[in-house]
Amino acid sequence: AQSVTQPDIHITVSEGASLELRCNYSYGATPYLFWYVQSPGQGLQLLLKYFSGDTLVQGIKGFEAEFKRSQSSFNLRKPSVHWSDAAEYFCAVGPNAGKSTFGDGTTLTVKP
Amino acid sequence: DTGVSQNPRHKITKRGQNVTFRCDPISEHNRLYWYRQTLGQGPEFLTYFQNEAQLEKSRLLSDRFSAERPKGSFSTLEIQRTEQGDSAMYLCASSFYPLSTDTQYFGPGTRLTVL
Numbered sequence: 001a002q003s004v005t006q007p008d009i010h011i012t013v014s015e016g017a018s019l020e021l022r023c024n025y026s027y028g029a030t031p032y033l034f035w036y037v038q039s040p041g042q043g044l045q046l047l048l049k050y051f052s053g054d055t056l057v058q059g060i061k062g063f064e065a066e067f068k069r070s071q072s073s074f075n076l077r078k079p080s081v082h083w084s085d086a087a088e089y090f091c092a093v094g095p096n097a098g099k100s101t102f103g104d105g106t107t108l109t110v111k112p
Numbered sequence: 113d114t115g116v117s118q119n120p121r122h123k124i125t126k127r128g129q130n131v132t133f134r135c136d137p138i139s140e141h142n143r144l145y146w147y148r149q150t151l152g153q154g155p156e157f158l159t160y161f162q163n164e165a166q167l168e169k170s171r172l173l174s175d176r177f178s179a180e181r182p183k184g185s186f187s188t189l190e191i192q193r194t195e196q197g198d199s200a201m202y203l204c205a206s207s208f209y210p211l212s213t214d215t216q217y218f219g220p221g222t223r224l225t226v227l
Contacts (some may be wrong), residue, residue, distance in 0.1 A: 004154075036218075043116070043203065043218035044155070090154050099168070100216075102154030 023091030137206030
Protein backbone atom coordinates (compact mmCIF):
# COMPACT_ATOMS: atom_id res chain seq x y z
CA ALA A 1 0.00 0.00 0.00
CA GLN A 2 1.13 3.51 -0.68
CA SER A 3 1.20 6.19 1.99
CA VAL A 4 2.54 9.67 2.63
CA THR A 5 3.62 11.27 5.87
CA GLN A 6 4.04 14.99 6.28
CA PRO A 7 5.56 15.23 9.77
CA ASP A 8 4.97 18.96 10.24
CA ILE A 9 1.34 19.96 10.66
CA HIS A 10 2.13 23.66 10.91
CA ILE A 11 5.27 25.67 10.08
CA THR A 12 5.87 29.38 10.63
CA VAL A 13 8.66 31.22 8.84
CA SER A 14 9.57 34.87 8.47
CA GLU A 15 9.20 36.52 5.11
CA GLY A 16 12.46 36.22 3.21
CA ALA A 17 13.60 33.18 5.15
CA SER A 18 14.19 29.80 3.55
CA LEU A 19 11.62 27.02 3.72
CA GLU A 20 11.72 23.25 3.76
CA LEU A 21 8.61 21.11 4.02
CA ARG A 22 9.14 17.43 4.67
CA CYS A 23 7.49 14.51 2.93
CA ASN A 24 8.15 10.83 3.48
CA TYR A 25 6.45 8.18 1.40
CA SER A 26 5.94 4.47 1.27
CA TYR A 27 5.55 2.86 -2.12
CA GLY A 28 6.47 -0.49 -3.55
CA ALA A 29 7.90 0.63 -6.85
CA THR A 30 9.35 3.74 -8.40
CA PRO A 31 6.90 6.40 -7.32
CA TYR A 32 5.38 9.36 -9.02
CA LEU A 33 5.64 12.20 -6.50
CA PHE A 34 3.80 15.49 -6.40
CA TRP A 35 3.57 18.65 -4.36
CA TYR A 36 0.37 20.71 -4.41
CA VAL A 37 -0.57 24.01 -2.79
CA GLN A 38 -4.06 24.89 -1.60
CA SER A 39 -5.05 28.42 -0.65
CA PRO A 40 -8.32 29.17 1.16
CA GLY A 41 -11.22 28.98 -1.26
CA GLN A 42 -8.96 27.78 -4.05
CA GLY A 43 -8.48 24.42 -5.65
CA LEU A 44 -5.30 22.43 -5.40
CA GLN A 45 -2.56 23.69 -7.66
CA LEU A 46 0.34 21.51 -8.78
CA LEU A 47 3.70 22.99 -7.77
CA LEU A 48 5.94 20.28 -9.19
CA LYS A 49 6.17 16.59 -9.92
CA TYR A 50 8.78 13.88 -10.15
CA PHE A 51 8.45 10.95 -12.52
CA SER A 52 12.02 9.99 -13.34
CA GLY A 53 15.42 11.43 -14.21
CA ASP A 54 17.01 14.30 -12.37
CA THR A 55 16.21 13.98 -8.68
CA LEU A 56 16.11 17.76 -8.18
CA VAL A 57 12.87 19.05 -9.63
CA GLN A 58 12.07 22.68 -10.31
CA GLY A 59 8.51 23.90 -10.04
CA ILE A 60 6.45 27.02 -10.24
CA LYS A 61 6.65 30.01 -7.90
CA GLY A 62 10.34 29.35 -7.15
CA PHE A 63 9.81 25.99 -5.45
CA GLU A 64 12.02 22.94 -5.87
CA ALA A 65 12.00 19.44 -4.43
CA GLU A 66 14.57 16.70 -4.16
CA PHE A 67 13.77 13.01 -4.49
CA LYS A 68 15.92 10.85 -2.21
CA ARG A 69 15.17 7.19 -2.78
CA SER A 70 17.40 6.01 0.09
CA GLN A 71 15.44 8.14 2.54
CA SER A 72 12.03 7.72 0.87
CA SER A 73 11.70 11.48 0.96
CA PHE A 74 10.60 14.24 -1.36
CA ASN A 75 11.12 17.49 0.54
CA LEU A 76 9.94 20.81 -0.83
CA ARG A 77 12.18 23.85 -0.59
CA LYS A 78 12.14 27.54 -1.36
CA PRO A 79 15.11 29.84 -0.74
CA SER A 80 13.12 32.96 0.14
CA VAL A 81 9.50 32.85 1.23
CA HIS A 82 7.00 35.54 0.27
CA TRP A 83 3.88 36.43 2.26
CA SER A 84 1.77 35.09 -0.62
CA ASP A 85 3.21 31.61 -0.04
CA ALA A 86 1.08 31.21 3.08
CA ALA A 87 -1.17 28.25 2.30
CA GLU A 88 -1.53 24.54 2.86
CA TYR A 89 0.88 22.23 1.10
CA PHE A 90 0.22 18.61 0.20
CA CYS A 91 2.62 15.90 -0.87
CA ALA A 92 1.24 12.97 -2.88
CA VAL A 93 2.54 9.63 -4.20
CA GLY A 94 1.12 7.18 -6.70
CA PRO A 95 1.40 5.16 -9.87
CA ASN A 96 0.10 8.15 -11.75
CA ALA A 97 -1.48 11.49 -11.03
CA GLY A 98 -5.02 10.25 -10.72
CA LYS A 99 -4.69 7.55 -8.11
CA SER A 100 -2.38 9.41 -5.82
CA THR A 101 -2.41 9.15 -2.07
CA PHE A 102 -2.10 12.49 -0.35
CA GLY A 103 -0.51 13.39 2.95
CA ASP A 104 -2.48 15.34 5.53
CA GLY A 105 -0.80 18.58 4.62
CA THR A 106 1.43 21.22 6.18
CA THR A 107 0.04 24.66 6.88
CA LEU A 108 2.55 27.42 6.23
CA THR A 109 2.27 30.75 8.04
CA VAL A 110 4.53 33.60 6.94
CA LYS A 111 5.44 36.28 9.49
CA PRO A 112 6.08 39.79 8.21
CA ASP B 113 -9.66 27.31 -21.26
CA THR B 114 -11.55 28.19 -18.11
CA GLY B 115 -10.23 25.38 -15.94
CA VAL B 116 -12.22 22.83 -13.96
CA SER B 117 -15.49 24.15 -12.58
CA GLN B 118 -17.71 22.72 -9.88
CA ASN B 119 -21.25 23.56 -8.89
CA PRO B 120 -22.56 24.38 -6.45
CA ARG B 121 -19.66 25.75 -4.43
CA HIS B 122 -21.54 25.26 -1.19
CA LYS B 123 -24.41 22.98 -0.26
CA ILE B 124 -26.20 22.76 3.06
CA THR B 125 -28.67 19.92 3.46
CA LYS B 126 -30.52 18.04 6.12
CA ARG B 127 -29.64 14.50 7.04
CA GLY B 128 -31.48 12.02 4.86
CA GLN B 129 -31.75 14.27 1.83
CA ASN B 130 -30.16 13.53 -1.54
CA VAL B 131 -27.61 15.89 -3.07
CA THR B 132 -25.97 16.08 -6.49
CA PHE B 133 -22.79 17.88 -7.46
CA ARG B 134 -21.57 18.70 -10.93
CA CYS B 135 -18.06 18.90 -12.33
CA ASP B 136 -17.11 20.35 -15.70
CA PRO B 137 -13.56 19.35 -16.62
CA ILE B 138 -11.15 21.07 -18.96
CA SER B 139 -12.68 20.45 -22.37
CA GLU B 140 -10.05 18.22 -23.97
CA HIS B 141 -9.38 16.15 -20.85
CA ASN B 142 -10.49 12.54 -21.01
CA ARG B 143 -9.92 11.60 -17.36
CA LEU B 144 -12.01 12.93 -14.51
CA TYR B 145 -11.50 12.22 -10.81
CA TRP B 146 -13.51 12.74 -7.66
CA TYR B 147 -11.92 13.19 -4.23
CA ARG B 148 -13.23 13.92 -0.76
CA GLN B 149 -11.37 16.15 1.67
CA THR B 150 -12.24 16.52 5.33
CA LEU B 151 -10.85 19.16 7.64
CA GLY B 152 -7.21 18.62 8.50
CA GLN B 153 -6.70 15.87 5.97
CA GLY B 154 -5.53 15.53 2.43
CA PRO B 155 -7.84 14.59 -0.43
CA GLU B 156 -8.97 10.96 -0.57
CA PHE B 157 -9.57 9.32 -3.92
CA LEU B 158 -13.17 8.30 -4.55
CA THR B 159 -13.47 7.34 -8.22
CA TYR B 160 -12.33 8.19 -11.71
CA PHE B 161 -13.52 8.04 -15.29
CA GLN B 162 -11.80 7.73 -18.59
CA ASN B 163 -14.20 9.22 -21.07
CA GLU B 164 -17.59 7.82 -19.98
CA ALA B 165 -16.24 4.64 -18.38
CA GLN B 166 -15.92 4.51 -14.61
CA LEU B 167 -12.63 2.66 -14.20
CA GLU B 168 -12.22 2.50 -10.46
CA LYS B 169 -14.13 3.13 -7.27
CA SER B 170 -12.59 3.45 -3.84
CA ARG B 171 -13.89 1.41 -0.95
CA LEU B 172 -14.72 4.80 0.57
CA LEU B 173 -17.52 5.09 -1.96
CA SER B 174 -20.46 3.46 -0.22
CA ASP B 175 -23.63 2.33 -1.97
CA ARG B 176 -25.16 5.72 -1.21
CA PHE B 177 -22.68 7.36 -3.56
CA SER B 178 -22.96 7.20 -7.32
CA ALA B 179 -21.05 9.02 -10.01
CA GLU B 180 -21.73 9.33 -13.71
CA ARG B 181 -20.10 10.82 -16.75
CA PRO B 182 -22.71 10.08 -19.39
CA LYS B 183 -21.17 11.69 -22.44
CA GLY B 184 -17.58 11.74 -21.38
CA SER B 185 -17.73 15.44 -20.62
CA PHE B 186 -19.22 16.69 -17.33
CA SER B 187 -19.71 14.41 -14.36
CA THR B 188 -22.16 14.26 -11.48
CA LEU B 189 -21.67 12.86 -8.01
CA GLU B 190 -24.85 11.99 -6.12
CA ILE B 191 -25.10 11.18 -2.44
CA GLN B 192 -28.34 9.58 -1.34
CA ARG B 193 -29.69 9.68 2.22
CA THR B 194 -26.94 11.99 3.40
CA GLU B 195 -25.37 11.49 6.81
CA GLN B 196 -23.48 13.96 8.97
CA GLY B 197 -20.28 12.07 8.21
CA ASP B 198 -20.65 13.03 4.57
CA SER B 199 -19.85 16.64 5.43
CA ALA B 200 -16.66 17.41 3.54
CA MET B 201 -15.20 19.21 0.55
CA TYR B 202 -15.75 17.25 -2.66
CA LEU B 203 -13.05 17.91 -5.22
CA CYS B 204 -13.02 17.18 -8.91
CA ALA B 205 -9.93 17.03 -11.11
CA SER B 206 -9.27 16.29 -14.75
CA SER B 207 -6.29 15.27 -16.85
CA PHE B 208 -5.36 14.19 -20.35
CA TYR B 209 -4.18 10.61 -20.49
CA PRO B 210 -1.92 9.05 -21.75
CA LEU B 211 0.31 12.05 -21.74
CA SER B 212 3.31 10.94 -19.73
CA THR B 213 2.88 13.74 -17.30
CA ASP B 214 -0.83 13.07 -16.72
CA THR B 215 -1.08 16.22 -14.63
CA GLN B 216 -4.30 16.72 -12.72
CA TYR B 217 -6.02 20.07 -12.63
CA PHE B 218 -8.34 20.56 -9.69
CA GLY B 219 -11.56 22.50 -9.41
CA PRO B 220 -12.39 24.73 -6.43
CA GLY B 221 -14.52 22.06 -4.78
CA THR B 222 -18.05 21.78 -3.43
CA ARG B 223 -18.35 22.12 0.33
CA LEU B 224 -21.14 19.95 1.71
CA THR B 225 -22.59 20.50 5.17
CA VAL B 226 -25.09 17.96 6.44
CA LEU B 227 -27.15 19.16 9.39
